[in-house]
Amino acid sequence: MSDKPFTLGLIINPYAGIGGALALKGSDGAEIRSKALALGAQKKAADKTRLALDEISQLKDKVHILTAAGEMGEDLAKAMGFTYTLVYQSNNIQTEGSDTEATAKALLAQHVDLVLFAGGDGTARNICHVIDQHIPVLGVPAGCKIHSGVYAITPQAAGRVLSQVIQGQIVSLNQADVMDIDEDLFRQGRVNARQYGEMQVPTELRYIQAVKMGGKESDELVLTDIAAHIIDIMAEHPQHYFIMGSGSTVDFVMQELGLANTLLGVDLVKDRQLIASDLTADTLLDYVKNQATKLVITLIGGQGHIFGRGNQQLSPAVLRFVGKENILLIATKNKLNSLAGKALVSDSGDMQLDRELAGLMPVITGYRDQVLYPLADLENLPSKQLS
Incomplete structure (x- = not known):
């Protein structure tokens, strides 16, 4: 490997998954997020991202993180002792999908080596809208809806794949589907899933999940x-x-x-x-x-x-x-x-x-x-x- 540090783009959706334990079936929309917080929901996306980054804690001298301010990445990078550069600052009280997309655009402009992001299928959609197949991505599962193939099977698994990539180990790079469902229909007990695009994902088959199979049991x-x-x-x-x-x-x-x-x-x-x-x-x-x-x-x-x-x-x-x-x-x-x-x-x-x-x-x-x-x-x- 060269002496040039590995540039890791980091995007955390702080509100990912907060509706799950409260049976709200998603966290899309300010109203749902406010309701979840009022009911005592805890933000866990940063904790799950920490589990992923723990897997590369011994490689800090080889990694430079580019991220957004505050809960979207800066707080965690600082707390864990990574060197980092801020590329985006949100002006919203609650971060929105537009903040995810703005951060992704900034990371794309910086030509980072890989984007690690924490969220659910809505977050994956936001990132896919900007990054498409230009930069490899890897998802840390933190949302209520995880149908997309861009996510590792667990946060720790995401970190292990990332560790392999940083160390220059041979890891396949495959196209993975970005899927999402309509949350309003989801809350009515109906699943309307569709593909929104594809992104490139470093794939180690022990650690990257398959896209969920559709349809009813046939037998x-x-x-x-x-x-x-x-x-x-x-x-x-x-x-x-x-x-x-x-x-x-x-x-x-x-x-x-x-x-x-x-x-x-x-x-x-x-x-x-x-x-x-x-x-x-x-x-x-x-x-x-x-x-x-x-x-x-x-x-x-x-x-x-x-x-x-x-x-x-x-x-x-x-x-x-x-x-x-x-x-x-x-x-x-x-x-x-x-x-x-x-x-x-x-x-x-x-x-x-x-x-x-x-x-x-x-x-x-x-x-x-x-x-x-x-x-x-x-x-x-x-x-x-x-x-």
Whole structure:
């Protein structure tokens, strides 16, 4: 490598993901952000970016960060001891998408080596609108909506890819889709996703997520069998709460129960009756602290995430009270096969919890039919994920 420092563009959307734990299903728009903050939401994008930058902490002498003032990057770069230069200053009380785009334009003009950004699909859209395919980018997942292929599977994974790039290791550079959905329709339980463009992403297959697969499960008979298995477990445990996670596979179970379902939220069932709908993380925690509880979840097809994508209501505190032994993971074998051998991923926001969950997990794939499938320890990913 040359002695010239690696120039890293850094953009943090400070409000990314603040609506997730409160079941607001997004953080686009000043009104939603204000509501989330009023309800006690915490800004976590900077903390997630810190996890990524921690992975290159030993390379500080090789890196120079170019970023925006304040929460958009300056505060974190300064706190972590990186050398940095400011390229943009927002005049807004709350940063907007226009600030993300203005920062991206400034970084493009400076010809940075790579842009690291933290946010969700809305942030990716803003950056794609400016940068397109001119400069490599890498996303730190921090938003409620993470459908785009420009994001690493976790903040730490983003940092590991970045470390490889800075050290000049051979890393593939691929085109990745930028996807987004309509948040207003999302809050009504409808997903209207579309592609907005492509960006170049350094790709190391252990660490960069696949674009979410679209469409409904095709094998209805298999889903019926899975639902029958879950309903039997409910009948065997009438005093248990059953947290019903988001996704079409869980939705099918709720249909079989004849219960209204929040497709993109979290509901609570007891004795096969609906107790509460579209719960926030705090309300859900109040329930599970006082009652034996099981959690019914599925994985994101093509990606393998079980926590940290669209289900932030399942907070680390909730998951700890439920316990690994009470997690009922459901998926068709076709859905597992779509992972092409890649391990499942937990990105709960609690690294210790993710490590505790790692290992072989039973997956309910039919009536009284289960398979064991690995949940990744991100410190030591299975070798099969290398290809």
